[in-house]
Structures are given as C-alpha cells and as structure tokens.
Amino acid sequence: MTFNHYFYCCLGIVKREIFRFFQQRSRLFSALVRPLLWLIVFAAGFRAALGVSIMEPYGTYITYQEYIIPGLCCMIVLFNGMQSSLSMVYDREMGSMKVLLMSPLPMPFLLCCKLIAIAFLSLLQVYVFLLCAQLVDVDISFLGYLTAAPAVFIIAFFLGALGLLLSSLIKQLENFAGVMNFVIFPMFFLSSALYPLWKMQEASIWIYWLCQYNPFTYCVELLRFALFGQLNLSALALVLGATIITAVLALISFSPKFSQKR
Amino acid sequence: MGIVTNNLSFTYGKKKALNNVNLSLTSGFNVLLGPNGAGKSTLFSLLTGLRQTTHGSIKINNKDLHKHKSEIMSQMGVVFQQSTLDLDLSVKQNLFYYASLHGIAPQRALQNIELILQQLSLTERLNDKVRTLNGGHRRRVEIARALIHQPKILLLDEATVGLDVDSRLLIISYVRNLCIQHNICALWTTHLMDEVEADDQLIIINNGEIQAQAKSSELYEKHNVDDTHQLYFSLTKNTEAV
Numbered sequence: 001m002t003f004n005h006y007f008y009c010c011l012g013i014v015k016r017e018i019f020r021f022f023q024q025r026s027r028l029f030s031a032l033v034r035p036l037l038w039l040i041v042f043a044a045g046f047r048a049a050l051g052v053s054i055m056e057p058y059g060t061y062i063t064y065q066e067y068i069i070p071g072l073c074c075m076i077v078l079f080n081g082m083q084s085s086l087s088m089v090y091d092r093e094m095g096s097m098k099v100l101l102m103s104p105l106p107m108p109f110l111l112c113c114k115l116i117a118i119a120f121l122s123l124l125q126v127y128v129f130l131l132c133a134q135l136v137d138v139d140i141s142f143l144g145y146l147t148a149a150p151a152v153f154i155i156a157f158f159l160g161a162l163g164l165l166l167s168s169l170i171k172q173l174e175n176f177a178g179v180m181n182f183v184i185f186p187m188f189f190l191s192s193a194l195y196p197l198w199k200m201q202e203a204s205i206w207i208y209w210l211c212q213y214n215p216f217t218y219c220v221e222l223l224r225f226a227l228f229g230q231l232n233l234s235a236l237a238l239v240l241g242a243t244i245i246t247a248v249l250a251l252i253s254f255s256p257k258f259s260q261k262r
Numbered sequence: 263m264g265i266v267t268n269n270l271s272f273t274y275g276k277k278k279a280l281n282n283v284n285l286s287l288t289s290g291f292n293v294l295l296g297p298n299g300a301g302k303s304t305l306f307s308l309l310t311g312l313r314q315t316t317h318g319s320i321k322i323n324n325k326d327l328h329k330h331k332s333e334i335m336s337q338m339g340v341v342f343q344q345s346t347l348d349l350d351l352s353v354k355q356n357l358f359y360y361a362s363l364h365g366i367a368p369q370r371a372l373q374n375i376e377l378i379l380q381q382l383s384l385t386e387r388l389n390d391k392v393r394t395l396n397g398g399h400r401r402r403v404e405i406a407r408a409l410i411h412q413p414k415i416l417l418l419d420e421a422t423v424g425l426d427v428d429s430r431l432l433i434i435s436y437v438r439n440l441c442i443q444h445n446i447c448a449l450w451t452t453h454l455m456d457e458v459e460a461d462d463q464l465i466i467i468n469n470g471e472i473q474a475q476a477k478s479s480e481l482y483e484k485h486n487v488d489d490t491h492q493l494y495f496s497l498t499k500n501t502e503a504v
Contacts, residue, residue, distance in 0.1 A: 001332065001365060004365065005365025007365075008362050008365050009364075012359050012363060013362065013363075015358075015359075016355070016362075019351055019355055020350060020351065023350045094344075094346070095346040096346045096348055098312060098340075099346050099363065100363065101312060102310060102311075102312075102335060102338070102340055103335065103364065104331075104332040104333070104335035104364060106332070
C-alpha cells in the first residue's frame with residue numbers, strides 16, 4: 001500500500017460523511033437550533049441574573065451571551081460526535097460496517113479517517129453557528145476565528161473518539177438514547193460551559209470537583225482562550241491526553257478479538 | 263489461486279457452529295449448499311476475516327489469512343447476505359466509497375465502475391439513490407461493488423435470496439461467466455438447489471460439518487442419485503433447502 005492508497009481512502013471516507021450529512025438536511029438545522037436557542041432565549045433570560053466578572057481570558061466584564069459561546073460551540077461538537085457514533089451503530093445494525101471492515105487498509109487508519117470526517121463536520125457547524133451568533137452582538141475577532149479552528153478540530157477528535165468508543169460498546173440502536181442521557185447531559189452541565197467554575201465552587205464544592213475532573217471543561221476552556229486568540233496550555237495538554245486515551249480505547253474496542261469476546 | 267481451510271472449527275459460547283472443516287477450492291464456480299443454521303454464514307465470516315478463527319487455519323491464495331490480511335483483502339470481493347449499501351447515497355457514491363476503501367484513485371474507479379455497470383445493465387441508474395432501486399438492482403450494485411477492485415477471490419453469501427427468477431438467473435450467469443473469463447475463484451453459498459449445475463464444484467455442509475465436496479456430476483454418480491435434490495437429501499436427511 002502506497003501513500004496514494006491511504007490518501008484516496010481518507011478522502012473517500014471524509015467525502016462519504018459529507019454526502020451523508022448534506023443528505024440529512026435537518027441535521028444541520030437541528031445542530032444549529034439547539035445552541036441558538038440557548039444563546040438567544042436562555043442567555044437573554046439569564047443575562048440580568050448572571051453577571052460574569054472579570055476573568056481570564058477576558059480583559060473586562062463580559063455579557064453572559066459572550067461567556068457561553070465557547071460552551072455552546074463545544075455542545076455542537078459534542079452532539080456531532082455522538083450523532084456520528086449513532087450512525088456507526090446504525091451502520092453496524094444495517095451491515096454497512098462490514099464494508100469498512102473489509103478494507104485492506106488498517107483499522108486504526110480507517111477509524112482515524114472517520115474521526116477526521118467527524119472533526120471536519122463539527123468545524124463546519126461551529127463556524128455556521130459563530131456566524132449566526134454575530135446577529136446577537138457576540139463579537140469575535142478575525143484572529144479568534146482563525147485560532148478557534150485547530151481547537152475545535154482537537155476537541156472534535158476527542159469527542160468523536162469518545163463517540164466511537166461508545167458505539168463499539170452499544171449493541172442496539174435502542175440503547176443509544178440512554179447513553180446520550182448518561183453522557184451528553186452530565187458532560188455538558190458538569191463543566192464550565194454555562195457557568196464559571198468559581199461560581200460552581202460557591203454553590204457546591206463536590207459539583208465543583210466533578211467539573212474539575214470532567215475533560216469537557218477543558219475542551220470549553222481551550223476553545224474559550226482560542227476564540228480570544230490565546231492558548232491555554234494546560235487545557236490543551238489535558239484535551240490531547242484525553243484524546244489519546246479515548247482514541248486508543250476506541251481502536252481496541254473495534255479490534256475483531258475484542259468485539260468477538262463480547 | 264483458491265481457498266484452503268484446515269481443521270477449521272468455531273464455537274458460539276458452547277454451541278459448535280463449525281467442526282473440523284477442510285475445504286479446498288480452486289478457480290471456478292464453487293457452490294456451498296446447506297440448510298439454514300448449517301454454518302454457511304459462520305464459515306463466510308471466518309473467510310472474510312470478520313471473525314477470528316479459534317481453531318484451524320485459512321489460507322487464501324497460499325497465504326495465511328491472519329498473517330496477510332491486508333494483501334488478501336485487496337484481492338477479495340464480497341457480497342453479504344444482508345444488504346450493505348448506504349440507502350441515502352446514490353449508486354455512484356456507494357461505489358466510489360468502496361473504491362476509496364481500497365485506495366483506488368477516483369479516475370480509475372470511474373473507469374471500472376462504468377465498465378461493470380454496463381455489463382450489469384445498470385449504467386442508467388448511476389446517479390439514482392439506492393433507496394429508489396428494487397431488490398434485483400440493489401443486488402447487482404452489490405455485485406458491481408465487489409468487483410471494482412478486480413478481485414481474484416469472490417465470496418457471495420446467499421446473493422439471490424428474495425429475488426425473482428429473472429434477476430436470479432442474470433446474477434448467477436454473470437458470476438459464472440466472470441469465473442471463466444477472469445479465472446476467479448467464486449464461493450457461492452446458497453440453500454437453493456436449482457442454482458447448482460452439474461459442472462460446479464459442490465460442497466454440502468450440515469450441522470457445521472462438510473458432508474461432501476467434489477464436482478456435482480461426480481457426487482451424483484458416487485451416491486447413485488439423479489440430481490442435487492436427491493443428493494442433498496441422502497446426505498443430510500434435511501428437507502429445508504428448496
């Protein structure tokens with residue numbers, strides 16, 4: 001197998017995911033409606049109640065809308081990662097997963113291509129959302145748009161790998177809804193997506209600690225700094241670490257030996 | 263060119279699905295005949311590497327399947343019993359996706375796709391969504407897909423199940439011709455006895471064990487029977503296959 005074989009294979013997998021995404025037009029719509037509702041309705045309602053004081057990376061007081069933007073972007077990525085894993089479960093139930101497994105190229109490479117495709121779609125959805133967010137006076141600099149891209153890509157890779165890991169453990173489509181409730185909601189709400197961690201600390205110390213140990217918190221913080229044109233090194237290190245661990249576990253779970261044992 | 267298995271066994275928990283299966287298949291049209299639950303699909307999963315062998319070995323084109331999986335997969339085309347096409351994508355998109363999984367450049371893939379679809383009278387359906395195709399056309403697309411990378415080994419698991427007589431005849435004669443023209447080793451699993459011809463290599467499997475393996479006409483003579491139906495019944499005492 002030459003470099004060209006790998007290149008065409010990766011291109012084919014990414015293209016397939018894009019075609020599928022645009023075939024399901026409602027997917028983009030629903031991916032945007034969810035965070036936009038949070039931004040326009042929820043954040044507007046809580047704007048007066050929840051003031052956010054000066055904190056890093058912001059140099060001044062900010063509106064609540066501005067605060068939750070990184071969290072909502074990560075919400076899009078999280079939902080896209082889970083949606084992609086749902087499609088993996090569907091592919092397995094429908095049999096089309098076998099086609100992927102019959103490829104002469106190594107399984108880890110094929111799964112990496114799948115993750116690249118997931119990350120690419122997440123990036124697309126996040127940028128469309130950020131453009132929509134301009135309409136409610138959320139200002140992001142040109143530099144912020146540029147530096148957000150690699151951050152979203154890394155986060156999408158992590159959450160996509162988590163989705164793949166979950167999809168390998170779920171045997172039937174019907175079981176997926178339960179996992180969504182046990183993964184998406186705890187991950188999202190037990191993070192700094194909607195409230196700063198110091199506010200959590202004031203409210204409940206054990207919830208604060210749960211948030212501290214939630215890797216999604218560091219996804220949100222990585223993107224928060226990136227949208228501000230800055231790099232949060234500790235968040236980057238933690239997200240990269242979580243990505244590597246999750247991706248390795250996902251690869252193991254897809255190996256024929258492991259799936260045969262289950 | 264062919265498939266050889268040595269003492270191949272496989273169990274699901276405590277249930278033995280295959281017991282010491284020894285196969286030797288060469289180029290040509292090989293039919294694996296057996297009732298439901300005989301072990302055909304398990305054997306198929308092992309030959310395609312979707313399941314790992316626990317006992318015994320599989321050699322394809324003289325190479326061990328598990329040691330040379332990548333090389334063997336690049337020479338193997340498979341049609342599964344269950345449809346594995348993406349219904350929301352067009353025929354072209356499905357075929358291109360499969361070609362890309364084999365690392366085939368888009369231009370070469372297009373040439374192969376056009377040629378195979380022409381042979382299978384599907385050229386006009388190239389841009390149609392798979393969802394809009396009938397069962398026979400879908401099966402033909404699956405066969406086209408299995409041939410894009412010009413395999414030397416072709417495995418078809420009950421490829422004609424649920425199809426009308428015309429579609430069945432078209433598909434089976436197409437695969438037979440492929441075997442002759444391109445020196446392909448095809449393994450055609452079925453429980454439909456009228457799909458077996460006197461010149462085919464016939465393997466009869468029942469309860470996970472090979473009951474007979476030779477040219478159909480030789481088996482008729484050996485067991486003193488007139489046709490596949492009688493042969494099958496005498497070997498398996500099973501009336502399930504039709």
